[in-house]
Amino acid sequence: MRLPWLLILFIAFAKPAFADHQMKRDSLFQELAKAKEDSNKALILLSIGYTYERNKPDSAVYFYTACNELSKKLHFIIGQIRYIACYTELLDLQNKYDRSLALNMQGLELAKSIHNNKRIAGSYNNIAVTYFHLRDYEKCVSYYLIAKQMFEEMKDEKHLAVLFSNLAQVYAAMQQKNGLAYEYGIKAITIAKKGSDEFTLEEALVNTSNVLIRLKHYDSALLLLKEAIELAKKLDDKISQVNALVTMNDIYVTIGNYALVQTNANQMNALANEIGNKEGIAQSMFYQSKYQFHQKDFASAKTLAVSALDTAKSNKLNNIIGKTYLLLSDIDLAMGNQIGYNANRQLSDSMQEVILSDKILKNTEEFEVKYSLDKKQSEINDLNNQQKIHKLTLKQRRTIIIALIITLAVIAFAGLLFYRNAQKKKKLLLIDATVKQQRIWKLEKEKQLSATQSILQGQEEERKRLAKDLHDGLGGILSSTKHAFNNMKTNLIITPESAVAFDRSMAMLDKSISELRRVSHNMMPEALLRFGLDTALKDYCNNINQNGSVQLSYQSFEMDDDTVATNKASVVYRIVQELLNNILKHAQAKNALVQLVRKNESLSITVEDDGRGFDASILQANDGIGYLNLQNRVTYLNGTMDIQTALGKGTSVNIEIPNINA
Numbered sequence: 001m002r003l004p005w006l007l008i009l010f011i012a013f014a015k016p017a018f019a020d021h022q023m024k025r026d027s028l029f030q031e032l033a034k035a036k037e038d039s040n041k042a043l044i045l046l047s048i049g050y051t052y053e054r055n056k057p058d059s060a061v062y063f064y065t066a067c068n069e070l071s072k073k074l075h076f077i078i079g080q081i082r083y084i085a086c087y088t089e090l091l092d093l094q095n096k097y098d099r100s101l102a103l104n105m106q107g108l109e110l111a112k113s114i115h116n117n118k119r120i121a122g123s124y125n126n127i128a129v130t131y132f133h134l135r136d137y138e139k140c141v142s143y144y145l146i147a148k149q150m151f152e153e154m155k156d157e158k159h160l161a162v163l164f165s166n167l168a169q170v171y172a173a174m175q176q177k178n179g180l181a182y183e184y185g186i187k188a189i190t191i192a193k194k195g196s197d198e199f200t201l202e203e204a205l206v207n208t209s210n211v212l213i214r215l216k217h218y219d220s221a222l223l224l225l226k227e228a229i230e231l232a233k234k235l236d237d238k239i240s241q242v243n244a245l246v247t248m249n250d251i252y253v254t255i256g257n258y259a260l261v262q263t264n265a266n267q268m269n270a271l272a273n274e275i276g277n278k279e280g281i282a283q284s285m286f287y288q289s290k291y292q293f294h295q296k297d298f299a300s301a302k303t304l305a306v307s308a309l310d311t312a313k314s315n316k317l318n319n320i321i322g323k324t325y326l327l328l329s330d331i332d333l334a335m336g337n338q339i340g341y342n343a344n345r346q347l348s349d350s351m352q353e354v355i356l357s358d359k360i361l362k363n364t365e366e367f368e369v370k371y372s373l374d375k376k377q378s379e380i381n382d383l384n385n386q387q388k389i390h391k392l393t394l395k396q397r398r399t400i401i402i403a404l405i406i407t408l409a410v411i412a413f414a415g416l417l418f419y420r421n422a423q424k425k426k427k428l429l430l431i432d433a434t435v436k437q438q439r440i441w442k443l444e445k446e447k448q449l450s451a452t453q454s455i456l457q458g459q460e461e462e463r464k465r466l467a468k469d470l471h472d473g474l475g476g477i478l479s480s481t482k483h484a485f486n487n488m489k490t491n492l493i494i495t496p497e498s499a500v501a502f503d504r505s506m507a508m509l510d511k512s513i514s515e516l517r518r519v520s521h522n523m524m525p526e527a528l529l530r531f532g533l534d535t536a537l538k539d540y541c542n543n544i545n546q547n548g549s550v551q552l553s554y555q556s557f558e559m560d561d562d563t564v565a566t567n568k569a570s571v572v573y574r575i576v577q578e579l580l581n582n583i584l585k586h587a588q589a590k591n592a593l594v595q596l597v598r599k600n601e602s603l604s605i606t607v608e609d610d611g612r613g614f615d616a617s618i619l620q621a622n623d624g625i626g627y628l629n630l631q632n633r634v635t636y637l638n639g640t641m642d643i644q645t646a647l648g649k650g651t652s653v654n655i656e657i658p659n660i661n662a
Contacts, residue, residue, distance in 0.1 A: 025048060025051045028044055028047050028048045028051070029048065031044050032044050032045070032048065037070070037073075037074075038074065039071075039074060039076045039078070039079060041070060042067045042070045042071045042074065042076055042079040043067075043079065043082070045063045045064075045066045045067040045070065046063070046064065046067040046079070046082055046083065046086060048063045049061075049062070049063030049064040049067065049086060050086060053086070053089070053090065054235070054236060054237040054238055054239050054240070054275070055236055055237075055238050055274070055275055056275070057090055057093070057094075057275065057276065058276075060086075060090060061087070061090060064083055064086050064087045064090075065087075067079060067082070067083050068080060068083040068087075071083060077110055077113065077114050078114075078116075078119075080107075080110055081107050081110050081111055081119050081123070084103045084104065084106060084107035084110075084126075085104075085107060085122065085123075085126055087103065088100040088103050088104050088107075088126060088130065091103070092129065092130060092133055093239060093277070095133075095279075095315070095316070095317075097130055097133045097134050100130045100133075101127065101130045101131070101134070104123060104126045104127045104130055105127065107119075107123045107126065108120065108123035108124065108127065111123050117150060117154060118154065118156070118159075120150065121146075121147045121150035121151055121154070121156075121159070122147070122159070124143045124144075124146045124147035124150070125143070125144065125147040125159075125162065125163060125166065127143045128140045128141070128142075128143035128144040128147065128166065128170075129166065131143060132166075132169075132170060132173070137170060137173065137174050140170055141167075141170055144163060144166060144167055144170065147163055148160070148163050148167070151163060157191050157194075157195065158191070158195050158197060158200075160191060161187075161188045161191035161192045161195065161197065161200050161204065162188070162200050162203075164184045164185070164187045164188035164191070164204070165184070165185065165188035165192075165200065165203055165204035165207050165208075166207075167181075167184045168181045168182070168183075168184035168185035168188060168204075168207050168208060168211055169181070169207040169210060169211075171184065172207075172210055172211045172214055175214075178211060178214050178215055181211045181214075182208065182211045182212070182215065185204060185207055185208030185211050186208065188200070188204035188207070188208070189201065189204045189205060189208060192204050198231055198234070198235060199235065199237075201231060202228050202231040202232055202235065202237065202240055203240070205224045205225070205227055205228035205231070206224070206225065206228045206240070206243060206244055206247065208224055209221040209222075209224040209225045209228070209247060210247060212224070213247070213250070213251060218251050218254065218255055221247075221251060222248065222251055225244050225247055225248050225251075226248075228240065228244045229241055229244045229245070232244065238271045238274060238275050238277075239275065239277060239280075241267075241271055242268055242271050242272050242277055242280035242283075243280075245264045245265075245267055245268040245271075246268065246280070246283050248260075248264055249261050249264050249265065249268075249283075249287045252264070253287075253290060258290070258291050258294040258295075261287050261290060261291050261294075262287075262288065262291040264287065265284045265285075265287035265288045265290075265291065266284070266288075268280055268283060268284040268287070269281065269284035269285070269288070272284055278311055278314075278315040278317070279315065279317055279320070281311055282308045282311040282312045282315070282317055282320045282324075283308075283320065285304050285305075285307050285308035285311065286304075286305065286308040286320060286323065286324055286327065288304045289301045289302070289303075289304035289305040289308060289324075289327060289331075290327065292304060293327065293330065293331055293334070296334075298331050298334050298335050301327075301331050302328065302331045302332075302335075305324055305327050305328050305331060306328070308320065308324050309321060309324045309325070309328070312324060318351065321351055322348055322351035323348070325344045325345075325347040325348035325351060326344070326345070326348040328340070328344040329341045329342075329343075329344035329345040329348060332344060481509065528569060528570060528573055532560075532564070532569065533559070533564045533569040533572055533573060533596075534556050534559040534560070534596070536569075536573055537554060537556075537573065537576055537594065537596070538554050538556070540573075540576075540577065540580075541553075541554040541580075541594055542554075544580065544584070549584060550583065550584065550589055550590065550591065550592050550609075551590060551591045551592070552580070552591075552592045552593075552594065553591070553592070553593045553594070554593075554594045554595075555593070555594070555595045555596070556595070556596045556597070557595075557596070557597045557598065558597065558598040558599075559596050559597075559598055564603065564660050564661060565660065565661050568637060568657075568660060571633050571636060571637055572603070572605065572637075572657070572660075574629075574633055575605065575630060575633050575634065575655065576594060576605065576607065578626055578629060578630050578633075579607040579630070579653055580592070580594070580607070581626070582626060583607075583609045583611065583651075586611075586614075587609045587611025587612060587613075587650075587651065588611050588612050589609035589610050589611030589612075589650065590610060590611075591609065591610050592607070592608065592609040592610075593606070593607070593608045593609075594606075594607050595607075598660065601658065601659050601660065601661060602656060602657060602658045602659070602660060603656075603657045603660040604654070604655070604656055604657075605653075605654070605655040605656075605657070606652070606653070606654050606655075607652075607653045608650065608651065608652040608653070609650050609651055610650040611650055611651065612647065612648060612650075613645045613646050613647050613648055613649045613650050613651050614645055614647065614651070615646075615647060616643060616644075616645050616646070619643065634655055634657075637657045637660075638657070638658060638659070639655055639656055639657035639658070640655070640656050641653065641654070641655045642654045642655075
C-alpha cells in the first residue's frame with residue numbers, strides 16, 4: 001500500500017499566511033488596484049496567487065508569473081525567491097520535478113546572494129522536497145538535515161515543525177526507523193498546534209497518520225486524517241483533501257469497510273475533477289472499481305479499473321498503474337478469464353519505474369526490427385560488395401575536391417583576416433580621433449563653464465557690494481538729509497511759496513530714497529538672503545503686480561526655502577528677473593505667469609506671457625546682452641532652455657535645471 005505523502009515547502013517567508021482566511025481575496029484585489037509598481041505590488045500578486053493554489057492552479061500560475069516578472073523588473077530578489085518557492089510547489093503537484101528542482105536550486109543561489117539565512121534554510125527544505133518526489137532519498141535527507149541545523153541555530157520552531165513533518169515522512173518512506181518517523185511527526189503536530197499554524201498542522205497530521213498506518217495503528221491514523229480533512233476544508237485546500245481521502249481509503253480497504261471506500265471515492269472524484277488533479281481522478285476510479293468488485297459487480301468494476309489505468313498511463317502514475325493491473329487480474333480471475341488474470345498479474349508484478357505496456361511495445365518493435373535485419377542481411381552484404389569499388393572511386397574524388405576547397409577556404413580566410421584587420425585599424429584610428437576631439441571639446445566646455453562661473457560669481461559679488469554701499473552709504477546720507485530737512489521745517493518760519501517748494505523738494509527726496517531702495521533691492525534682494533528663493537521671487541512678483549503694468553501670477557510647488565542650494569538660488573533669481581524684465585520692456589503683455597516646480601532633484605522654471613511674441617529665429621543671430629546673460633546663467637547651472645513663441649501668440653520659456661540642491 002503506497003501512502004500519498006504530503007510535503008511541506010518552506011512557506012513562512014516564501015508565501016503569505018492564510019490561516020483562518022484573515023486576508024481575503026477581495027481585499028487583496030482592492031489593494032492591487034491601488035498599488036504602485038513597487039515591491040509591495042509584487043507581494044500582493046503573490047498573495048492572490050496563493051489563494052488560488054489549492055483550488056484553481058491555473059489562476060495561481062498567472063499571478064505567480066506576474067509577481068516574478070515585476071520582481072525581475074524591480075531587481076526585487078526577495079520577490080523572486082518567494083515566487084520560486086510558490087511556483088515549485090505547483091510543479092511538484094503536477095509531477096514536473098526536474099523543472100521544480102532547477103528552479104529551487106536557482107532560489108538557493110538567490111538566497112545566498114543576499115546572505116539571508118532563513119531563506120537559505122527554506123531553499124534547502126524545498127530542494128529536499130523535490131528530491132523526495134524524485135525518490136532520491138539520500139540527497140533528500142542530506143538537504144533536510146542542513147536546513148534542520150540552520151533552523152535550530154536560529155531557534156525557529158515554526159519552521160522546525162515543517163522540517164519535523166517532512167523528516168517523518170522521509171524516514172517512513174525509506175521503511176527505516178518507523179518509531180523515529182512517528183516521533184518526528186508528533187513533534188511537528190505539537191509545535192504546529194502551539195503556534196496556531198494550520199497549514200503545517202494539516203500536513204503534519206497526514207504524514208503522521210501514514211507512519212501510524214505502517215505501524216498498523218489504523219484507528220489512530222483515521223482520527224488524525226479526519227482532523228486533517230476538516231482543516232483542509234477550512235483552508236479551502238482541495239488537493240490536501242484528495243490526498244487525505246486516498247490515505248483513508250487505503251485504511252478502509254485494509255480493514256474491509258467498503259461502504260466508506262465508495263463514499264470517499266465519490267468525494268475524491270468531485271474534488272479532483274474540480275481542480276484538474278489527474279492523480280486524484282485516477283485514484284477515485286480505482287477505489288470505485290474496488291468497491292464494485294467487493295459488491296461483485298465485476299463488469300462495472302472492470303470498466304472503472306480500465307478508466308483508472310488509462311488516466312494513470314497518460315500521466316505516468318506508475319504506482320497507480322501497478323495496483324490497477326493487480327485489481328484487473330483479480331477481476332479477470334473472478335470472471336473466469338484465466339488468460340487476462342495471468343497477463344495482468346504478470347504486468348503488476350513486473351511494474352517498476354516505467355509503464356510496462358511501453359516496455360512490451362518497445363520489446364516487440366525491437367524483435368520485429370531484428371527479424372527484419374536478419375532477413376535482409378544477405379542482401380545488404382551483396383550490395384556492400386558491389387558498392388565498395390564505387391565508394392573507393394568516390395572517396396578519391398572527394399579527397400581531391402576537399403583539398404581544393406580547403407585551399408580556397410584558407411586563401412579566402414587569410415584575405416578576410418587581412419581585410420578585417422585593415423578595417424579594424426581604420427576604425428580604431430577613427431575612434432581615437434573622435435575621442436581626442438571629444439576630449440578637446442569637453443576641455444573647452446569646462447574652460448568656458450569655468451569662465452562663465454567666474455564672471456557670474458564676480459557679478460554677484462559686485463552686485464552685493466554695490467547694493468550694500470548704496471543702501472548703507474548713499475541711502476544713509478539721503479535718510480539723514482531728509483531728517484535734517486524735517487527738523488529745519490519745524491524750526492524755521494517760511495513763506496507759503498517756500499513751503500510749497502520745500503514740500504516738492506521733500507517729495508523728490510522721498511522718491512530718490514525709494515528709487516535707491518528699489519535699485520539696491522534689484523541688485524541683491526534682502527529677501528533672497530534672509531528667506532530663500534521662493535520667498536524672494538514671490539516678493540518680487542508682488543512688487544511688479546503693485547505697479548499695475550501687467551497682471552503677474554506666481555506659483556511654486558515643492559519649493560521649500562531650503563530646496564535650492566545657496567550658490568544656485570541667486571542665479572535662478574537673476575534668470576527669472578531677466579525674463580520678467582523682457583516681458584515688461586518688450587512683450588506689451590496683459591497677463592504673465594511664473595511657475596517653479598521641484599521634481600526630485602531637478603527644478604523646472606516656466607515663464608509665460610500673452611504679449612505680442614516675436615520671431616524665434618532672431619535668437620540665433622541675436623547677440624544682445626540680456627539673452628547672452630540668460631543663456632550663460634542656464635549653461636552655468638547645466639540646464640536646458642526651450643523658448644516657444646510666435647508673432648501675436650505670446651511667449652513661453654521653459655528651463656530645466658538638474659541637481660538643484662547640490
